[in-house]
Amino acid sequence: MILMQQNFNNLQFLVGTQNILEELKTVPALPIFAPRMTEFFSAFSNVILKDRRARNFAHVTAYAYWIRRASLEREKNMRNDFIDSRLGRGVAFHIAPSNVPLAFAMSLTVAAMAGNASCVRLSSREFAEVEIICDAMNELLDTGFKDLKNYFLLVRYPHDERITEFFSELCDVRIIWGGDNTINTIRQIPLLPRSVEFTFADRHSVALIQSEKYLESNAQDVAKKFYADTYDMDQNACSSPRAVIWTGNATDEAREKFWASLEKIVHADYEMQPIQAVDKFSAACMLGMKNNGVKLVSTDNFVTRVEVDALKSSCMDFKPGGGCFIEYIAKDWSEIIPLLNKQCQTVAVLGINLQDFRKWVISKGLRGVDRIVPFGETTALAFMWDGFDLINGMSRYIEV
């Protein structure tokens, strides 16, 4: 391929070199959960955890725990039947989002455990988290894991369609993070006929609370978990609940306790910027101006709460982030269906059995809901994402 010899002078290598870029196409694919990869990631975990800087970033340490040996072995064991029959597709090209620093690391890990070499386009926005990960990776690839050097290429480049075209023509799997606009733009650039693509589009998420069960739980503990689900990512991750739905017969008491406990943590820990107060109030007003059954019930601007008297999919159109919640009291689950559309990714539940809720979702044939998780786990890293089994999707099954 002629393009192979091309030198892009605005391509910045954070991990890997021009040589590795040129070799990428011929790197042998690996079986899924290749032992050598597991060794690499478990060493990677240790290096990250030893880095003092990592302690300031809960998401970095969470990532390091996710890739430790025991965790990877657990994932592998779930796929024991296919360990000998699945091989990586080849090269995965990841386009990382500009505002979730660790999404690229998860993406890269999944692709590697599925047996692929990776080329990651990192966002031009610089994060300390990204630096920690790249430093650790370089340290290992330069010492004990030189044999895996060809599997990891992390680059940054300014908007340049030619480079994106180059990688898109080279890859067997393309993974696009970063929302609808990015996906639509990059989809203009074709893939090879055999290549597959995973897109992580704009989604919304919902919290569902059974009021009596809530009152039996530790309010402070629940508030902490919910804070991690929302404010930790400025309530701007796809998995951050933006609607809180109450069921059961103790909703008045439960709501009062829940929001008061959350407010306490938000006041203490969340650094709200003045414009966010305006953003959240604007969103509340926009929803309220077009619907007449809407009430603003917040006590201040740290936790903005808008109570609605009916759920429509348009309730989720307003996403200022930073702690703005639609609230609704439901008599039964069927009332929430308008929110559980294609856009819906995660339902975080409290006091509700995960399997029961999944059974119900399946029985209704809903187009949305890819994940049902307990409170506090919406941001958990996983080999399944947005309803895709990524290990299967990024590898081939060799039939005999």
Next chain:
Amino acid sequence: MLEDLKSWFSINPYSLKAKEKEELLKARLLSLTEHHRKKCSEYANFLRLIDFDNKKISTAADIPFFPVRLFKEYELLSMDRSEVFKVMTSSGTTGQKVSKIFLDKATAMLQQQVMLRLLSSFLGSKRLPMLVIDSPQVIKDRKLFSARGATVIGLSFTARETIYALNDDMSLNMDNVNYFCEKYTGQRSLIFGFTFIVWQHLYKELLKRNIKLNLPEAFLMTGGGWKKLTSESVTRQVFKSKFNETCGIRHFLDHYGMVEQTGCSYFECGHGHLHVSIYSDMFIRDYKNFSLKKNGEAGIIQLVSALPQSYPGHSLLTEDEGIILGEDDCPCGRKGKYFEILGRLKSAELRGCSDTYATKF
């Protein structure tokens, strides 16, 4: 509606002390709130959203406000569409959403009258010749007024003669400038333009051509903010001294205002203070809970205006930050609040998945 305001026109707009003004303004704002509730269904919904109760209003500051941004999202009218006399838009850059403000004849007239009343307090009541630092193009599209065009038209109604200093391509029309200077040097005159345009297309051009003008009696009236200039390290002081050097200008009249409340502009007195008239008021709000800040404390600016009848814009939360410096005691003698603008609130950089950067690959 207009009847409410009749008596106001016999009062000097900067003559009322806090207490007298409060009574007048509160009554008018309450009546506007009721009017918009009846005429604009979105506004009625907004009042329901915040559980509004007019019995709980004890001061003008209690009148509910909503974010000015909503005029960019929704078309808000308190009249029948057939009564629309003109639509004003904010001057956003390409790709940005613009505010659309719908005026009936009465509101448009009111804005015009009030702006001129306020201006005459600074310029005197004589009609002045005006040099507009803009191209004649700025007023051409009459159906869709921009804030720039609206101000120019408003001013030109009272001007003795209006001359445009720029050509359609924004280059300097030296013939026009010379004509104006020769005819009016030594006389009181008005030079008007947006701060950045005046700097870019007048000052820098004159400097390049090494031309000096002599307009010691002229008032240089500017507006539109200082963001672009401060980013080029041009402070108000630098601006003034450069215009003094190149054009001999001694009188400066900066102003603050927004298309959503046209008419109620805030002009700068000789002491460098922006002044609030009886037709409007400013409140500074704490971002944490929108409570009122004291004079001297910085916060988000809320503006109320007695003028908007055809659209629900009589009480708005802006995205600007400001500080009230004092009330009723400016050495220039004008009563009412005077203040300083600190600039736009910084936009939020959030974490999360929705893409903010990735527009082009």
